[in-house]
Structure formats: structure tokens, C-alpha cells
Amino acid sequence: MTTVTTGTRTSTPSAGTPHTRVEGRDKVTGAARYAADIPFTELAHGWLVLSTIARGRIRAIDTVPVLAMPGVLTVLDHRNAPRVDTDYTTLLGTRPDPTCAVFQHDRVPHVGWPVALVVAETPEQAREAAEALVVHYEQQPHDVEFTGEHPDAHPVDGHMPAVTDKGDLEARLAASAAVVDVEYTTPEEHHNPMEPHAATARWDGGRLEVVDSNQGATWVVGELANLFSLDPASVRVRSEHVGGGFGSKGVRAHQVAAVMAATVLQRPVRVVLTRRQMFSLAGYRSPTAQRIRLGADADGRLRALEHRSVSLTSTVHEFVEPSAGVARVMYDADAHHTANRVVRRDVPTPTWMRAPGEAPGSFALEAALDELAEKCGIDPIELRLRNEPDKGPVSGLPFAGRNLRACFVEGARRFGWADRDPRPGRRRDGRWLLGTGTAAASFPAGAAPSTAAVTAEADGTFTVRIAAADIGTGARTALTLVAADALNVTPDRVRVRIGDSDFGPAMIAGGSMGTRSWAWAVTAAAGELRERLALGAGIPPEGITVRSDTTAAIGALAQKERHSFGAQFAEVAVDVSTGEVRVRRMLGVFAAGRIINPLTARGQFVGGMIWGISMALHEEAVRDRASGGHVGADLAGYHVATHADVPLIEADWVEDPDPDDPVGIKGIGEIGLVGAAAAIANAVWHATGVRHRSLPIRPSRVLADVPREPHASDGGAPHA
Known part of the structure; x- marks a missing residue:
């Protein structure tokens, strides 16, 4: 038995002082392995075949010549692929996008829809065979044009209510000394992280293991378990290093296709998206058309505010870019109306993209405030400060x-x-x-419940385990500093392990909530461990581990804006x-x-x-x-x-x-x-x-x- 104490440091806290990334040397020397770098015995490679039409049905797929090509192991399509279940709610509280449920039917809802997966011994063989695969379609008329205001536009509740309103908007606008009534548009934008999406799936002793590039192992486990009707405990997802995500790296077609192929072949299968495929399969920020109407009195104080946004979605899944949401926090008015609506077209489904809603919404709202400042003859900063609310304009919360x-x-x-x-x-x-x-x-x-385990090792160091994801933000380093302060030790005595679903459920790297949620869990576990060590108990060779769960503690956050x-x-x-x-x-x-x-x-x-x-x-x-x-x-x-x-x-x-x-x-x-x-x-x-x-x-x-x-x-x- 070894005695380990955390002690009392006289130095300044680690958090708040600059630290280089703890994994920085591994990344710049190539020692850090990303999802497509990790070797597996008998690894096969899958290549997705995407539709070349924007709407229609698959009439036939000529697989026989492709199956005879060198190295080709199988071709999966809607006729022979394993069935999946999409009747569930995701970690984010939404229905799953059917795009990830590949090869389930013969319908084609947009260009770039996955129609087949060719699996071969090498990626070169898989690509050659995929490009040789002939798919016959019954083509139907399509419409991909986004014009903003449209009779088909309808409200959709995303992670916020679609519509909020209070007060008589028209009356307040009519009574205003200065009025701005303008429309702003933003285009379709794409994530393009440096590391393409990649996943390897294999079965190991009846357990599914996926090595992936994602923004949350817990997220991917839940989706794959639901899709394939598996016990979540029988699914393990690892994602140690991630080269960018920006909202795009959830569950996508490539992971599901890899699991299908690994199930059929009973050997590891890797699927990597090309840059061009990512434009169809990784999601994107929808274009928006936003109408802003502002009315202010002679002193520039808002009396009316309307922010209406229309965005684009696919015909298979309704995803809303909630651009009008930013107005619900930034400025108040006697009459305050906001709405987020969508138009369905024959396009891929948009998704979360860095600052979803706020990025395009702030362009429209903050440009309109500038136009109002010009009309009122007031400095743009002064106008904003005159309209600082004392509570949430819509929530009413402090x-x-x-x-x-x-x-x-x-x-x-x-x-x-x-x-x-x-x-x-x-x-x-x-x-x-x-x-x-x-x-x-x-x-x-915000913050979301997470679990963390902190172990006091027999050699005097500490190991933190949490299913966090570092997508390039420096989260691994931040958690090292947080843990060091919570344990009252220097950072060199702390090792943080992340990106493994076996560490227990944890929040994704998204919504600017990752580090906050994980740090909360790490702090709670470290605090309890310190209390146990303070009792003077010796450390056995396997160490002493304390696990935290912040579900109950985080609930009180909803009481404030x-x-x-x-x-x-x-x-x-x-x-x-x-x-x-x-x-x-x-x-x-x-x-x-x-x-x-x-x-x-x-x-x-x-x-x-x-x-x-x-x-x-x-x-x-x-x-x-x-x-x-x-x-x-x-x-x-x-x-x-x-x-x-x-x-x-x-x-x-x-x-x-x-x-x-x-x-x-x-x-x-x-x-x-x-x-x-x-x-x-x-x-x-x-x-x-x-x-x-x-x-x-x-x-x-x-x-x-x-x-x-x-x-x-x-x-x-x-x-x-």
C-alpha cells in the first residue's frame, strides 16, 4: 500500500495561466493517430457510391461485373443491406436524420444520396470498383432553389420554440420615430474540417467496436445502438484525436455503412469520406432569408422588434437553422416577435454548424441595429447600450x-x-x-450531465477518465488544469484520458458546452477523491477510483438566462x-x-x-x-x-x-x-x-x- 496525498500548493492555480497542449508533441510528430490511421488485422475498405440524380428511384444496380473485380469482397445496397430502426429520439432530443439509415429503400431524395457501398481488400480497389458500379435510375423532377419567403415555409421547433411573440407589432411600428424594415440573406456554408470523416467498425467477442472521428462517443453509441437494436453496453466507440468537427461529426452514413459491412463480412471495415462526399453527407449550414423590422423612439430605444427567418431543409428530415433565436436574448421591445421557419427541397439535410442560428442571425440583427443607429443619428455602440435589457426579453429570466x-x-x-x-x-x-x-x-x-472517474495511482499520479472529445479546442489540456486544481497538485501529475465510451456517458463537444460540462464532472469526482485521501488510506496497486455524475447538480441552471x-x-x-x-x-x-x-x-x-x-x-x-x-x-x-x-x-x-x-x-x-x-x-x-x-x-x-x-x-x- 502506498500513501498519496494531494497536499496544499503554494503556487498559483493552474487554471487561468497559459499552457501548451498536453498532446501537442504527439500531434506535431505524428504520434497522435486519427481515425483513419489506426491499423487493424484483416482490415477491409469500403467506398460509398452516391446518387447522381437529385430525385427519383433506383431501377437497377449492376453488381455482377463489380463483384468480379480484383479484391472486391461485397457490394451492399437496398436489396441486401442489414435493416435498421429509425424510430427513436437522439441524444439531442430530435428524430434521427434518415440519411444515416443507408440502403433501406430505392428512393433517392437528393444528389449525393448513398446508394451502395463497395468493400474491397484495399482502398484503391474499393474506389476503382465503386466508380465502375453502374446504377440505373428512374429520374423525377426536382427543385433545389431556395428563395426565402415561400408559401410552403412553415414553423419548426428545433432546440427552441419556432415562434415567440408579445405586444402589438404593427401598432408599435406605426408609433415609432425611426423604422428599419429590411431583408438579409446568407448562403449555404460547409464545415470542411481538416480531418475528413472516417470510421472503422469491427465485432470483437460479440461486442461492436467503432473507432471514429466524432464529437461525442456517447452520442455515437446511442445512435448506433438504436439503429441496430443493440444493448448500448455492447457498443464501444473510441475517438481519441479529432481533426475538427464544427457540428458535422455526429452519426453519418459512413459509420452506419461500416457497421453493416463489418456485420456481413465479420471482419473490420473502414469507410472514409472524400472531401467531395462531405459536401453531400456531412451536413452544412442552411441558407437563410431574414426579415428584420425595428421601431425606435426618438432616443433610439426599441419599441418594436421583429426577426423572421426562413431556412432550407431536406424532404427526409426537418432541420431548422434558428437564426431568429439571437433576438430573443439580445434586445427587448414592447412588441417583440420572432419566428424560425423552413422550406423543404430536394437537397441534403443541413445540420449544426458552429454557432448554429447565432452566426447568420447575428449578421442580420446586428446589421439592422447599425441601420437603425444611422437613422436615429446615434453612435452604434451607444444605441446598443441604450437597449440593454435587464432580463431575458423572451424568457423573462434574470x-x-x-x-x-x-x-x-x-x-x-x-x-x-x-x-x-x-x-x-x-x-x-x-x-x-x-x-x-x-x-x-x-x-x-449551457451544461449537460456527464460522468467522470478520477483515480489516485500508486505512483503518486492521478488519471482522469471521461468520454469527452477534443476536436481541436484544447479540451484535453483544459481538463488537465481543472483536475490539477481540484486535486491541489501540479498538472504534470495528472493524465487525462478521453474519447472512449467505456468511460461512461458524457456531453458532446458542441454548443460551447463541452468543457463546462466535463469540468463540472471532473471537479466533483476529484473533490470526493480528495476527501477519501484525506482519511489517510493507503493506495493499493490498482489505485483508488471515484466516479461522479452531475445529473442532479446541473438541473438548477435553468433558473437563469x-x-x-x-x-x-x-x-x-x-x-x-x-x-x-x-x-x-x-x-x-x-x-x-x-x-x-x-x-x-x-x-x-x-x-x-x-x-x-x-x-x-x-x-x-x-x-x-x-x-x-x-x-x-x-x-x-x-x-x-x-x-x-x-x-x-x-x-x-x-x-x-x-x-x-x-x-x-x-x-x-x-x-x-x-x-x-x-x-x-x-x-x-x-x-x-x-x-x-x-x-x-x-x-x-x-x-x-x-x-x-x-x-x-x-x-x-x-x-x-
């Missing part, structure tokens, strides 16, 4: 903390806002028109000769709870802000109405911000711990994106005097609206 004012005050000071001439089109740098803009940001700060907040600032330069928009600098100041690791937290904030540049100026997936498919479904045709597009970006935060959280965490994963595109669009107006209400702000759109005035100097360029 805020657990709303430090947005502090974010704007500090951000304005650092950005030099006081020196800004509010008149548009007044600043030049050679051929460039210069402008600055701002916007507010918010994102919910909980959000992170932020203020975004941007300076742009617009070339009126070419239409080019360059972002010169950005600043984001956030009130996002206690910051556990400033190093990785700043990376999260800045990464979100860079995505805001991408959203404002670049990203747009375009569908060909004739074929129903994408134009340029790859990273050559789908543009995202690159190093050349990223200027000086600064992110900082104000003190804002959540008093009801044991660690003080709120959540930071998504708020960096919220409001960033609006700040850039508002800066483009300030530079040119022209409002752009449709994203992205492409050069062609700038040239269509901005008069090209001759100028003596053609020199000058945006600062790098």
Missing part, C-alpha cells in the same frame, strides 16, 4: 451575468472608436476607402476599382466565463473571428438548379479565408466567471464567430456608404453598388 457593456467599453477604448467620424465614405488611403464597424455577440452558456457575450470591431479597406474588400484589423472582447487556458482560449476566439472574415467575404456554396448538385464541391471551388486574408486580429476578455458553475466556466467555442460578419459588413458600409445585406460581400457585388470615383493617387494598399 441574467446569470451580462457583461456586454464592459466588452463594448473596453473594446471601444482599445480600438480607438472615439476618434471615428460616423459619416460614411470619408476616409481614404490611396484608392482604398476605409471604414470601421462593430457588432454585439452572444451565445448560450445564461449566455456569453462579446463586442466585435473591424476595420476594412475597399478598392472601388476592383471591388476587393480587405479586412485590416479586428478586435473582439468577450465576457465568456472563467478562462481556463488563455493560450488555447485566444485561439478559439481568433479562429471564430477568422471564420467571420470567411463568412463575410468568401464562403458560398452554390447549387446547379439543373443537376441539383454543387458547383465546385471542393476546397478549390468553395473559398475560405487563408493566411493572405487574415490581418491583425486581437481577442481578449473581461472578468466574467459564472457564479453557479463550480469552475466558473461559461463556454467559448462559438461566440468568436457571432457578430464578426456583421462588424465587417457594417465597416464596409462605413467605408462606402452602401449597405450589403447579402453575404458574401463579393467584389462583383461591391462594383455593382459603389461609384468608382477618380482619384489622384492610385497607390496605397491595405496594411498586412
